[in-house]
Amino acid sequence: RDAQESRGLGDVYKRQGLHPMKAMISTMSLALSLALAAPAYAQDNAAATAAPAATPTAADADAFIAAVEKDLFDYTVEASQVNWVNATYITDDTDAMAARINAVGTEKSVKYALEAAKYMDVPGLSADTKRKLDILRTGLVLPAPTKPGAATELNTIATDLQSQYGKGRGTLDGKEISGSDIEAEMGNLQHTPAEFAEMWTSWHDNVGAPMKDDYARMVAIANEGAKELGFADTGAMWRSGYDMSPDDFAKTTERLWQEVKPLYMALHTYVRWKLNEKYGDAVQPKTGPIRADLLGNMWAQEWGNIYPLVAPPGSGDLGYDIGDLLKEKGKAPLDMVKAGENFYSSLGFAKLPDTFWKRSQFLKPADREVVCHASAWDIDNKDDIRIKMCIKVNSDDFVTIHHELGHNYYQRAYNKQPFLYLNGANDGFHEAIGDFIALSITPQYLVDIGLLDKAKVPSADKDIGLLLRQAMDKVAFLPFGLLVDRWRWGVFDGSIKPADYNKAWTQLRLQYQGITPPVARPDTAFDPGAKYHIPGNTPYTRYFLARVLQFQFYQAACKQAGWKGPLHRCSFYGNKEVGQKLNAMLEMGASKPWPDALEVFTGSRDMSGKAMMEYFAPLKKWLDEQNKGKPSGW
Numbered sequence: 001r002d003a004q005e006s007r008g009l010g011d012v013y014k015r016q017g018l019h020p021m022k023a024m025i026s027t028m029s030l031a032l033s034l035a036l037a038a039p040a041y042a043q044d045n046a047a048a049t050a051a052p053a054a055t056p057t058a059a060d061a062d063a064f065i066a067a068v069e070k071d072l073f074d075y076t077v078e079a080s081q082v083n084w085v086n087a088t089y090i091t092d093d094t095d096a097m098a099a100r101i102n103a104v105g106t107e108k109s110v111k112y113a114l115e116a117a118k119y120m121d122v123p124g125l126s127a128d129t130k131r132k133l134d135i136l137r138t139g140l141v142l143p144a145p146t147k148p149g150a151a152t153e154l155n156t157i158a159t160d161l162q163s164q165y166g167k168g169r170g171t172l173d174g175k176e177i178s179g180s181d182i183e184a185e186m187g188n189l190q191h192t193p194a195e196f197a198e199m200w201t202s203w204h205d206n207v208g209a210p211m212k213d214d215y216a217r218m219v220a221i222a223n224e225g226a227k228e229l230g231f232a233d234t235g236a237m238w239r240s241g242y243d244m245s246p247d248d249f250a251k252t253t254e255r256l257w258q259e260v261k262p263l264y265m266a267l268h269t270y271v272r273w274k275l276n277e278k279y280g281d282a283v284q285p286k287t288g289p290i291r292a293d294l295l296g297n298m299w300a301q302e303w304g305n306i307y308p309l310v311a312p313p314g315s316g317d318l319g320y321d322i323g324d325l326l327k328e329k330g331k332a333p334l335d336m337v338k339a340g341e342n343f344y345s346s347l348g349f350a351k352l353p354d355t356f357w358k359r360s361q362f363l364k365p366a367d368r369e370v371v372c373h374a375s376a377w378d379i380d381n382k383d384d385i386r387i388k389m390c391i392k393v394n395s396d397d398f399v400t401i402h403h404e405l406g407h408n409y410y411q412r413a414y415n416k417q418p419f420l421y422l423n424g425a426n427d428g429f430h431e432a433i434g435d436f437i438a439l440s441i442t443p444q445y446l447v448d449i450g451l452l453d454k455a456k457v458p459s460a461d462k463d464i465g466l467l468l469r470q471a472m473d474k475v476a477f478l479p480f481g482l483l484v485d486r487w488r489w490g491v492f493d494g495s496i497k498p499a500d501y502n503k504a505w506t507q508l509r510l511q512y513q514g515i516t517p518p519v520a521r522p523d524t525a526f527d528p529g530a531k532y533h534i535p536g537n538t539p540y541t542r543y544f545l546a547r548v549l550q551f552q553f554y555q556a557a558c559k560q561a562g563w564k565g566p567l568h569r570c571s572f573y574g575n576k577e578v579g580q581k582l583n584a585m586l587e588m589g590a591s592k593p594w595p596d597a598l599e600v601f602t603g604s605r606d607m608s609g610k611a612m613m614e615y616f617a618p619l620k621k622w623l624d625e626q627n628k629g630k631p632s633g634w
Contacts, residue, residue, distance in 0.1 A: 215529065288516075
């Protein structure tokens with residue numbers, strides 16, 4: 001999941017399972033568009049006293065970091081409390097309080113990034129201090145330059161873009177329809193191709209197109225700010241948070257894509273054929289790209305909604321639904337959270353603190369507005385961890401609980417680290433942890449916890465349906481997960497000019513995803529703006545990394561557990577050795593380069609797509625058989 005659903009500013013960054021303010025000053029900072037308020041140079045706080053002398057020394061840098069960590073630790077506790085109240089009790093007053101405290105965080109993060117840049121070339125810096133300076137320097141998403149008025153202009157544009165997206169409307173049958181409704185309707189297979197095309201085109205025209213000039217201006221301002229911080233451009237700054245050069249990081253993501261691409265190509269070939277069977281040559285030809293509006297999702301990023309159209313005969317029905325099993329056993333929302341905790345306890349992790357049960361939001365209150373989008377919180381940087389959900393007794397929420405708790409256990413594991421290391425090893429890790437635990441919700445695990453009768457475990461002939469259903473989301477997402485930032489990197493480095501914004505977007509969608517818009521797009525269009533994370537300025541490559549990493553973590557856990565069968569059937573529930581190794585990686589936080597953390601758990605220093613290929617190997621074999629003699633590629 002890529003936080004698409006969270007349209008409100010607040011929850012977009014909390015979705016990462018980070019403590020919200022920490023998200024702002026860490027390399028995982030998200031959509032609060034951080035360098036937005038004017039830098040607060042006059043701010044009277046401890047860190048200001050550690051400002052560099054004329055020629056700063058390594059000791060000055062150490063003092064600066066110590067003061068910053070103290071200041072930010074204290075600030076984030078208060079900010080988290082305010083943001084929690086705002087998310088669980090939405091009123092005009094709590095909105096105003098959250099906006100005020102978040103503006104302070106914005107000012108601090110800008111100020112400290114600029115100050116950190118002044119220490120980068122000081123001789124004799126310790127490895128630790130250099131790492132923390134880098135974290136501060138790369139912790140902004142949109143850096144404003146110091147010239148008067150620039151920060152205010154950037155703030156205004158970024159806020160306007162967010163707001164325009166939030167108010168976005170499309171049409172269905174000529175009638176206006178909201179963003180969340182249009183998302184749901186794109187997945188409704190009762191609609192005709194003409195209705196899908198109307199929704200797709202109206203959404204992209206109404207939401208995206210008006211943003212284009214503002215977006216180009218925002219890019220120009222942010223690039224000036226990035227240069228002041230010592231980066232070639234804003235995209236290079238985003239790619240600098242991965243313990244390697246920006247160019248090497250771009251090459252690494254391309255290598256990962258090439259490793260998993262054969263699986264995507266096989267899925268694309270199969271799905272295109274099925275769409276042709278349903279709609280005919282006039283709508284979806286047997287060759288060439290897939291029409292983007294026919295895949296059950298506004299952005300064609302996940303295709304699970306059209307699974308009924310592609311399900312293999314007879315294997316589609318698993319014989320059980322987790323939601324039904326929970327209801328049959330009389331399980332309530334809190335029982336689902338207890339089941340999630342029990343998974344982690346079975347690996348040897350300590351139980352969740354009493355405050356978790358007292359302070360989390362598990363249900364939607366009847367008497368007030370709240371943000372229901374699932375998120376995990378770390379309020380005090382120690383052990384006041386919470387989840388915020390509006391749990392319903394169904395399969396999705398059962399999986400989501402396991403995922404969100406992954407963030408909480410990660411947060412608690414690294415709570416002994418210094419403030420700037422209270423984070424995932426890279427921004428793909430935090431999302432991948434919860435997802436890899438969720439992969440272990442296999443039929444055997446459901447038997448182990450008493451939800452499923454052993455006699456009802458689906459036979460192996462159901463596996464293809466199960467794997468295809470997963471692939472329609474997890475595999476289909478990969479090229480989209482890569483191309484969003486590929487486009488932005490080109491925009492930031494100037495290789496994609498404003499006049500070509502839309503043409504380049506459509507070309508990348510064709511190149512990576514093999515899809516094409518349902519209607520010809522004019523050069524004046526701005527289709528990228530119709531995807532939340534573009535106007536929301538949320539870096540996107542983390543979602544691609546998380547998709548790949550979750551399978552690498554899962555494969556490592558299954559090997560440690562001595563699993564012998566097909567990888568997708570493995571559950572490491574109850575394995576303390578896996579828990580010990582996992583904890584060793586989690587407790588490192590962001591204190592060491594991510595290859596060190598990856599090696600602790602998986603034995604490898606390289607991210608790899610090979611585990612994902614192994615997981616889906618039976619599906620790949622089946623797809624290749626189905627695709628024999630059918631055209632592939634576009």
